[in-house]
Amino acid sequence: MATVDSRERGTAVAPQHDRPKGGVVDWLTTTDHKKIGILYLVSAVGFFLFSGLLSLVIRAELAAPGLQIVGHQEYNELFTMHGTGMVFFFVVPTAIGLGNYFVPLQIGAPDVAYPRLNAFTYWLYIAGGLITFSGFLTAGGAAAVGWTGYAPLSSNTFSPGAGVDLWIVGLLLSGVSGILGAINFMATIFGMRVPGMTMFRMPIFCWNILVTSGLILFTFPVLSAAFAMLYIDRQIGGFFFDPSAGGDPILWQHLFWFFGHPEVYIMILPFFGVVTEIIPVFSRKPVFGYSGFVFATLLIGGYSLSVWAHHMFTTGAVNNPFFAATSMIIAVPTGVKFFNWIATMWRGKISMQTPMLFSVGFLFMFLIGGITGVFLASPPIDYHVHDTYYVVAHFHYVLFGGSVFAIFAAFYYWIPKISGRLMNEGLGKLHFWLLIIGFNMTFFPMHVLGLNGMNRRIADYSSASGFQPLNILATAGAGILALAVTVFLINFFVSMRKGEPAGDDPWGGYSLEWATTSPPPPHNFHRIPPVHSERPVFDDRANRGGAGAGGGPRGPGSG
C-alpha cells in the first residue's frame, strides 16, 4: 500500500485521482468511503422524513376517538412501516453512514478495508429499502404486521398479499447489507489503523462502531434465518411457526428478539460514541475514564445478547427471573457511561454550542428512556403495561430522545467537516428547543396514557376512556417536532450555501478527522500527526504551540 509508506514519513500524499468529481455517474460508481458515507446519511434522512410523515398521519388519526383519516388496515400499515423505516432504514444506516465517513478518518486510514464492498453495502441497503416500501404500491398495501412481524399474524392466513413478502425480502437484503458493512468496519478497524493508533488510543466512537459491528454479526444472521423461515412458511408451505402443524409461534419471538434486542443497542451504541466524542471537546477536557467507557461498551454489547426474552414476559413461555436479572444489569454499564459523561463535564470549560446542546439534551432524554426500561425489565410491571403506550413512550425516549438527539448532535458537529461550512448557530438552537419541547409534548403523555391502559397499535379509542386530552397534546407535540425538523432542513440548505467557512478544525477537536482539511481530500490526509495518545490532534496543537494547547471552539456563538 503506497500511501502508508509516504504517510509514515510525514510527506504529502499526492492526490492520485484528479478527474472531476460530482457528476451523477461519479456518485453511482464511487468507492470513496466519504461519498458513500454522504450517500448513506442523505438516504437515511430521506427515510426519516418519509417514516416521520407516516407517524404524523398516525398522530392525526389518534387526535380524536373514532376513525377520521385512515381505516384500521391503513393504520396498521402506517405504524408497521413507520417502525420498519425508522429502525432499519434510518437509525442503523445513519450509524453506518457516520461510521463510514468518520471511522477511517479517526484511525488515520485512507479508506475502508473493502471500498467496493462498501459501495455494494450501500446499494444493497437502497435495494432493500425500495423493496420494503414498494409494498405501498401493491394492491393489498404494505405490510401491516408491526415491525416485529409476530407469527401467526404474519402468516399467509392472516396477512395474505405481497406486502408482507416484500417486507420480508427487503429486510433480508438490508440485513445482508448490514452484515457486509459490519465486516468492513471490523476489517478496517483491525487492519488499517495508522502506526501508533493502538486499540486503546482509538476514539470511543470507533470502539462503539466496532462493538456495534460485532452485535450486527451476531444478530443479523439470526434475523435473516428467521425471515427465510417465515418466507418458507408463507410461500413454500412450511410450518415453522404454524402451531396447527406442529410449528411454534413462540419460536418466531425467540428468533426475532434474539436479533431485536441487540438491535436496540446497535441503534444506540454508535450514538453513545458520538456523544462521547462531543462532550470532551466542548468541555475542554480529556474524556473521563477512557477504558471505563470501552469496557462499559463491551459489557453492554455482551449483556445485550442475553436479554432478548424480556420482550416475551407475558407469553408465559420464558424464564422471567433470568431475563429480568440480565436486563436490569445492563443499567450498570450504562450508569458507568453516564457517570463518565458527567465527570467529563465536571469543572470543564463548557461551551454550549449546538452539538453540545444536543448532547446534553441526549443525556436527559435518554436517561428517562433508560429508567423506564429498568421498570419494564421488572415482570410484574411489564405484565401491567405490556403493549400499552407506556412501552411506546419508553422506546421513543430511547430511540428519539437517545439516538435522534445524538444524530442531530453528530450532524451539527461533523457537517462542518463534511461540507467545509458551519451550520447556523441560531437556527441550530431554535431547532434544539423546538425539538425538545415537541418531543416531550408528544411522548411524555404516552407514559400516562399507557399506565391508564391505552393499547398501542390500535387506531381507535373510546370517547368514554378519557384518553383524548393527552392524545391532543401528543398530536400537537408531533406538529412541533415536524416544525423542528423543518428548521433543521432550512438551516442545512441555507448553511450549505451561505454558511461561514469551517476551516480544518472549528471546534478544537481531539481526534484525527480534525487534522485534515474540510472536506478531506481523496484518501483523506496530506499529513497525519503522530499518534501518542487518544488525543493526537490536541497533542499536535500543543507541540506546535498553536493557538494554545487548549485550542477551543471558535465557531459562531463561542466566547
Place this chain on the structure above:
Amino acid sequence: MAGPAPAAAHGGRAVVEELRFFLRIAVYLVVIGTIYWFVSYEVAGTLLLLFGAVATGFFVVAARISFQPKTPEDLVPRPPSSGLHRMTGVFGRYFAFDDENAAGGEPTEAPLALEEEGFPESSIWPLAAALAALLLGLGLVFGPWLWIPGLALGASSMWGWLTQLTA
C-alpha cells in the same frame, strides 16, 4: 484487563488485543448459555447462545493461526491486480500452481490474512450487483422469471468485479 498498549503497535501483542475482543464474547456466551439452559431448558435460545460462542471461538482460533504481524515488505506498493488474480494466487499458494512462486519470483501476495484490497478509483459493479440482488429479491415475491435477468446481471457483475484491476 489490559491498559493502553505500548507504542509498538502492529506487533504480536496488538493482534492479541484484537482477538481478546472476540474471546471475551465467546467466554461470556458459554457461561450465559450454560446458565440459561439450566434455568430454562429452552432449546432455541440456548442453541443461539452456544452457536454464537462456537462461531466466535472458531474465529479466535482461525485468526490466531492466520493473523501475522505486519512486516516492512507489506508496505511496499504492489502492482495493480484484480480479485481474480488474488484468488488464483491464494489457490496457487496452496496447490503449487502459482507460476510466480514456482519461478522463484517475488511473491505478489502480502503475507496477511487480512488482504488490503487496494483502492479502485470507482466501480460500477457494486451498483450492478445490488441491482441484481434487487431483481432476485423481487423474483422471490413476483415469480422466478425475474431471476433470469437477475442471475445474468449478478454473474456479469461478479465477473466484472473480480477482474477489475486495483492498485
